[in-house]
Amino acid sequence: MKCRKCGRGAVIELRRHNAAFCEPDFVEFFRNQVREAIRKHRMFTPEEAVLVAVSGGKDSLALWEVLIEEGYRTTGLYLDLGIFDYSIESKARCEKFATAHGVPLIVTAVAEEVGAPVPIIKTVTRRPPCSGCGLSKRYLMNRVALERGFPVVATGHNLDDEAATLFGSVMHWQTDALPRQSPALAATHPKLVRRVKPLYRLSERETAAYAFLRRIDYIVEECPFAAGATSIAHKEILSRMEEASPGAKHNFLFGFLDRARAAFERVEAVALQECARCGQVTTGTVCAFCKLADQVKRAT
Amino acid sequence: MKVILRNPKREVQVAGGRRVKDVLRELEIIPETVLVIRGDTLVTADQMVTDDDTIELRPVMSGGSASRDASCGEASGEMIGDGRAQPQPAAGEASGEMIGDGRAQPQPAAGEASGEMIGDGRAQPQPATGEASGEMIGDAS
Numbered sequence: 001m002k003c004r005k006c007g008r009g010a011v012i013e014l015r016r017h018n019a020a021f022c023e024p025d026f027v028e029f030f031r032n033q034v035r036e037a038i039r040k041h042r043m044f045t046p047e048e049a050v051l052v053a054v055s056g057g058k059d060s061l062a063l064w065e066v067l068i069e070e071g072y073r074t075t076g077l078y079l080d081l082g083i084f085d086y087s088i089e090s091k092a093r094c095e096k097f098a099t100a101h102g103v104p105l106i107v108t109a110v111a112e113e114v115g116a117p118v119p120i121i122k123t124v125t126r127r128p129p130c131s132g133c134g135l136s137k138r139y140l141m142n143r144v145a146l147e148r149g150f151p152v153v154a155t156g157h158n159l160d161d162e163a164a165t166l167f168g169s170v171m172h173w174q175t176d177a178l179p180r181q182s183p184a185l186a187a188t189h190p191k192l193v194r195r196v197k198p199l200y201r202l203s204e205r206e207t208a209a210y211a212f213l214r215r216i217d218y219i220v221e222e223c224p225f226a227a228g229a230t231s232i233a234h235k236e237i238l239s240r241m242e243e244a245s246p247g248a249k250h251n252f253l254f255g256f257l258d259r260a261r262a263a264f265e266r267v268e269a270v271a272l273q274e275c276a277r278c279g280q281v282t283t284g285t286v287c288a289f290c291k292l293a294d295q296v297k298r299a300t
Numbered sequence: 301m302k303v304i305l306r307n308p309k310r311e312v313q314v315a316g317g318r319r320v321k322d323v324l325r326e327l328e329i330i331p332e333t334v335l336v337i338r339g340d341t342l343v344t345a346d347q348m349v350t351d352d353d354t355i356e357l358r359p360v361m362s363g364g365s366a367s368r369d370a371s372c373g374e375a376s377g378e379m380i381g382d383g384r385a386q387p388q389p390a391a392g393e394a395s396g397e398m399i400g401d402g403r404a405q406p407q408p409a410a411g412e413a414s415g416e417m418i419g420d421g422r423a424q425p426q427p428a429t430g431e432a433s434g435e436m437i438g439d440a441s
Contacts, residue, residue, distance in 0.1 A: 001344045011342040015332075020344060057362055160361070208335050208360035209342060220358060222307050235361055239332050 012209050015246035023213050030210045033201040034066045041184040043196040044152045049073045051150040051193075053141050054097075054105075056090030058211040058218045059156030061097055063199055065214055067154065068101055076105040077144055077153070079137055082117020083223060090219045097216070108144055110136050114289075115296040122225070124299040125292070129225035132292055139289040143280055145193040157197040160204035163249040164234040166256055171234075178264040182257070189272045191281045203249065204235075301349055303327065304356040316351035323349060327357070334359055 001010040003022035010020035021029055037043065044050050050067060054060040054076045067074050078094045081087050091107065098105035111117040114136055116124065121132040141153045162181065169177040183200040187193055199207055211218050226232060241248040274280065275287035282288070301316035303323065314323055320336050320343055336343045337356040349355060 001346050010344055013344045013346075023341070058360070059362065203332075204362065205332060205335065205360045208358065212335055212337065212342065212358075220306055222359075222362065226362070232361065236333075239330050239361075242332050243330050 011213070012206075014203075014206070016203070016242070016250050018246075026209065027213060030062075030202060030206060031066055031070070034063075034198045035070070037183060037198045037201050038196075041196065043154070043184055043198060044072070044194070046072060048152060049075065049150050051075055051077050051106075051141070051145045051148070051153045053077050053079070053137070053153055053155045054094045055079075055156070056093035056219045057156070058216070058220075059158050059161075059199060059204070059207045061093070061156075061216050061218050062207045062211045062214070063154060063156045064097065064103075065101070065211075065216055067198070068103060074103055074154075075148075075150070076103065077141065078105060078107045079140055080107060080109040080111070081133060081136075082109065082111045083119060083225065086219075086221065086223055087117075089221070093217055093219050106144060106148070108140055110140070113140060114293050116300055118225070120300065121292070121296060124296050128229070130229055130231075133225070135288055135292060139280065139287070141195070142191075142193055143278075146191060150193060151187070152194040152196060154196050154198055156199055156207070158199045158202055158204050158207050159249060159253060160235055160238070161231075162197070162200050163238055163253045164231050166253055167234045167238060168230060175264050176266075178256075179261060179266065181261065189281050191274065191279070192272075200253075301351050302354040304354065306357070306359055316349050316353055318348065319345065320347050320349055320355070321345035323355070324357070329357060333361055 001013055001020045002008065003010045003025050004019040005025040006022060008022045011023050012026050013020040050072050052060065052064045052067060052074050054064055056078070064074060064076060076094060076098055078091055080091055094105055094107075109117075110121075110133075114121060114132075118129055118133045118136075121136070122129040125132050141155075145151075145153050162183075166178075166181055168174075169181065183197045185195040202210075210216075238249050238252075270283055272281050272283060273285075275282045275290055276285050277290040278287060280287055280289065301314060301323075303312050303314055304310075305312065305327075312327070314326060321331065324331050324334070324336075324345065331345050334357045336345070337358055338349070338353060343349075343355070
């Protein structure tokens with residue numbers, strides 16, 4: 001198989017693009033996709049400080065590397081979930097990356113903020129571990145960014161993540177979730193920072209390939225709580241569809257973003273207010289994060 | 301040849317002297333879900349592997365809450381910062397963006413099949429070359 005651009009031996013085939021690339025041309029393709037995402041959705045400017053949420057996995061570290069290479073001012077944010085060896089090893093990967101690239105890394109422990117690590121939160125709430133984990137991460141990403149003066153948080157969500165999320169929302173017709181799915185969420189309240197996904201044009205396999213080819217030391221092991229997660233099942237279904245029909249995931253997500261999402265936007269904006277306890281933004285009186293912390297406090 | 305698998309990490313022996321895609325088929329692995337690593341580089345599915353080769357099939361799928369947005373963590377029904385309006389893409393660049401006058405479309409008459417198109421069926425304006433966000437590089441076969 002030959003590189004589509006230079007004709008040398010290819011290292012990766014991208015069936016959805018009917019193309020294959022050698023290593024240097026794939027790296028350039030990858031960075032071009034990130035540049036296009038940032039430009040198209042006006043995610044941030046070179047003058048802005050970007051907080052990059054990193055997990056130690058391929059996506060977030062690949063994103064951080066690209067943004068550094070592109071000359072953006074970045075700081076990493078690692079949220080320590082307290083998930084046994086998985087968290088210890090993923091944190092070590094982030095620290096190693098930050099040191100090697102000479103960039104700052106903020107580490108915040110979920111246990112210190114909520115009152116217990118994710119495994120305990122899972123037991124207390126009796127809900128899937130991803131539930132309390134995701135809630136805590138979104139809350140802390142926003143709060144840390146606000147406190148430290150970052151106007152924008154960038155996350156490593158890729159095309160597969162976004163397609164799987166969309167698939168889940170459509171399967172349950174969560175019409176309130178559909179308009180919120182976007183590569184860029186605006187700061188619609190003084191206490192909300194912009195949240196962007198510069199990898200949304202790139203598949204999971206492409207981010208993994210980029211991380212490998214760029215010699216990024218990421219954690220390959222999966223979060224022990226991810227096994228059996230609905231999102232994984234959705235990804236597997238979509239991968240089978242992709243195998244049978246290359247471009248299926250791409251068309252599903254981009255078709256939604258380009259042609260369907262606007263149809264689900266609400267006429268009336270959701271009323272946002274500040275949590276009576278912590279002052280962060282919520283749709284209720286007390287935010288879900290404070291309620292979670294209360295629940296953990298009562299049980300421990 | 302030796303094949304290294306992950307999660308959990310293990311090794312299996314399979315016959316070489318064939319293409320990578322044949323090895324993947326035998327192991328019932330969807331090519332889209334793994335990187336095929338030989339030494340310090342990646343190999344494509346059409347490349348030959350020999351009995352002396354060692355390849356790693358590294359899964360690319362991550363999940364759970366690590367990169368979830370709406371599918372996890374929203375079960376409480378309460379949002380933290382998700383009730384915001386979306387920023388608009390740069391003018392004229394979204395392929396599906398309405399460029400017309402924004403008039404409401406005709407509604408189907410009562411009793412008619414809702415899935416049937418009643419509108420005018422006009423083709424949508426096409427974006428300028430290279431600006432369509434959803435455009436792929438080539439023709440996926």
